[in-house]
Amino acid sequence: MPEFEGLSAVYLNASLQRHAADSHTRKLMEKSAGIMRSEGVDVELIHMLDHRIGFGMVTDAVADNGAEADEWPSIQAKIMAADILVIGSPIWLGVKSSLATLAIERMYASSGEKNAKGQYLYYGKTAGCIVTGNEDGVKAVSMELLYAFQHIGYVVPPQADCGWIGEAGPGPSYGDADPDTGRPFGFDNDFTNRNTTIMAWNLMHQAKILKDMGGFPDKGNVAADWQSVTNASQF
Amino acid sequence: MPEFEGLSAVYLNASLQRHAADSHTRKLMEKSAGIMRSEGVDVELIHMLDHRIGFGMVTDAVADNGAEADEWPSIQAKIMAADILVIGSPIWLGVKSSLATLAIERMYASSGEKNAKGQYLYYGKTAGCIVTGNEDGVKAVSMELLYAFQHIGYVVPPQADCGWIGEAGPGPSYGDADPDTGRPFGFDNDFTNRNTTIMAWNLMHQAKILKDMGGFPDKGNVAADWQSVTNASQF
């Protein structure tokens, strides 16, 4: 039996390309997902632009913020059912996409809810990110995404981000065919492949550790109860 | 026996105040350290400005970058001996201090070295940050610090940052005496106290989990060996 049988992952692509097949970021997400699938993880890729997602710090943007439609609740349900979350984002002007920001906002809107232990909702899960662009900004995008993940309860394992960019300036995007060789740009970049590999394994390890423990220990991190343990107000 | 007996933590203060006693950030670090000590963790606080630390992407700034003096190696040894690292930083113009940046640079300069499992040096440990200012920027500072931690091998547990700022504009710093009440500003801020408490507990839990497992699992994350496992170049 594969080592990570029984784990599940959602890969959420915040590309601005309407069609999943046109997304460069998805090409790198597929590599990461491929590793997980080979090791027994049940993986689902979601292309955000395949869905109508409303704006607002609300759980239901139709009911609570006047949106015409809102398919976020079904995405949110998948995120909650998964042990692992990976958000993919392109880079525009050095930062994450509007859709990646929208995903974080919608997740954050539920973050006050509690899991079965009384911890914030996302406790017991792990998350990472995948970033591509043709120019600059993998780390800047990752800083914002990984910060958000840990803030709402995810464990961020070592080396939880990976990505690809080209040399300074416009140029090919990840996976574009090199006109000279026909090979996709970035696919033979050892640095990107190595980091993508390490990240996938670390997310699987971390998810399994959390699952085997029955989630993250809850002493001291149940918001309603922080004064019942040794706490900051005592010092 | 306290639950976390046997764990150790280094609290590194990147305040720009020459003397530890003048540092507002230290006042919040002391609360966090107080929790850990009460739970059995062996804690050491280091005030960076008590030491002469050289610049450079080197492990020894005297030998390798012409510095007059460099006490970083002894700090680095303490960081390596500890299960938990907490960096404290003030906020200036919305970002972390030069000393916090210096600490990360010096740690990063060793990050290519390997631990006993062949993983990057900092694998098997956990880290968080504490931030204070009178105005704005706790999250911006934390994004950079937590990103650096996970990048070099630390596990970042849920809610690994805490901090305090006042309302927009100049004003009292954390722990300054309120002239009206005599009480220190920020000490009775429930939000800060709660987050400081949760962070201390989560770092202790995470450190214990890692220690009990003998470090982070090494399959797939040994840089020299990534091609021997299911990897990104296969997809």
Place this chain on the structure above:
Amino acid sequence: MPEFEGLSAVYLNASLQRHAADSHTRKLMEKSAGIMRSEGVDVELIHMLDHRIGFGMVTDAVADNGAEADEWPSIQAKIMAADILVIGSPIWLGVKSSLATLAIERMYASSGEKNAKGQYLYYGKTAGCIVTGNEDGVKAVSMELLYAFQHIGYVVPPQADCGWIGEAGPGPSYGDADPDTGRPFGFDNDFTNRNTTIMAWNLMHQAKILKDMGGFPDKGNVAADWQSVTNASQF
């Protein structure tokens, strides 16, 4: 005649609140707009969520990225007709809103076009930002917005951002009524009022300077022509 008669400004609100009247950020934008109007500037406030705006690095998201509707082109036309742009954003998890990111993406998608001098489209204009939240992140949001502005051609004058946040932790938002006094929170914050005032004046000065000069001088900054002046490839 008012000093700044003849200038025009667009205030674009990237609030996540469906209705303009519910936006806290708008309350501060109104103060800034009030100063400009009093000094003769023709001001229009746009609430992004009053419009259906498509995603994508395209100028027309219906034609070029399969969106159902896209009112961005009419907003873009107003931005192009104005001398001054002010983007207002709330803060969520320490960063600018998805709508603010969307606005920048859509503006950036036109940035390769040229103005009458052959410069990038936004040359000859000036821009700033207004940020509110209940917690933390005015500077982090402003860094991203102001960076984007200068990158695509705007002049960023001194102190081009302003904002309001409360003390660390959840709490009232800008303009909420104080239950004790009935007065709106933040309205009597001298720091916020002063910075909001300085920013409005500096944007008006800068816009007038540019208008009086007939735009920004074009020697050396026409992308198609950089090799005809003293340039970096010569050194």
Place this chain on the structure above:
Amino acid sequence: MPEFEGLSAVYLNASLQRHAADSHTRKLMEKSAGIMRSEGVDVELIHMLDHRIGFGMVTDAVADNGAEADEWPSIQAKIMAADILVIGSPIWLGVKSSLATLAIERMYASSGEKNAKGQYLYYGKTAGCIVTGNEDGVKAVSMELLYAFQHIGYVVPPQADCGWIGEAGPGPSYGDADPDTGRPFGFDNDFTNRNTTIMAWNLMHQAKILKDMGGFPDKGNVAADWQSVTNASQF
């Protein structure tokens, strides 16, 4: 007579390399400086690590923060005498160097002082930045530096940053000799050369505009006097 005769610029290099000649960032700074010199600007390059600079939010780190030595005051005097400031920074872990952060801190420590018009000290000047690395982060570094500049009074003209990075992963730094061709990496990157050129020209234009006007207009931006003009507290 060259068009920009009479203007002066300080180029401050925050490289972590002890010796100026070893700094890759300096190689790109030299190109920018070369353009300015050719156009009549009096340019001085300062290598921060040639100087002992103290820490602290103080104007004199020896007198006010217990430093052993502090040559910042002489650097500060040069910055104040110059019309243009350009800070160069390497990228480490995606962010600006500790020395770049130190430079901003020390400049900020004087920012409460006033110029002859009663404006904050740096009003009437213009600034930009130059960033190099072998991997990722030009925009992230520039966001922090340009934000700081405008915050303390500088005008940021269009396209005020430039830089070079290589493809994702470790690799040659800017100006390293290509073993195959002997040519320095990055020197023939048209994107970098073009942006470096545009930035130099825009800084010169902006400095001349400010000089010809006798600084930035002062109505509405003298902090002590903001309530004497139309202001935010009135709306």
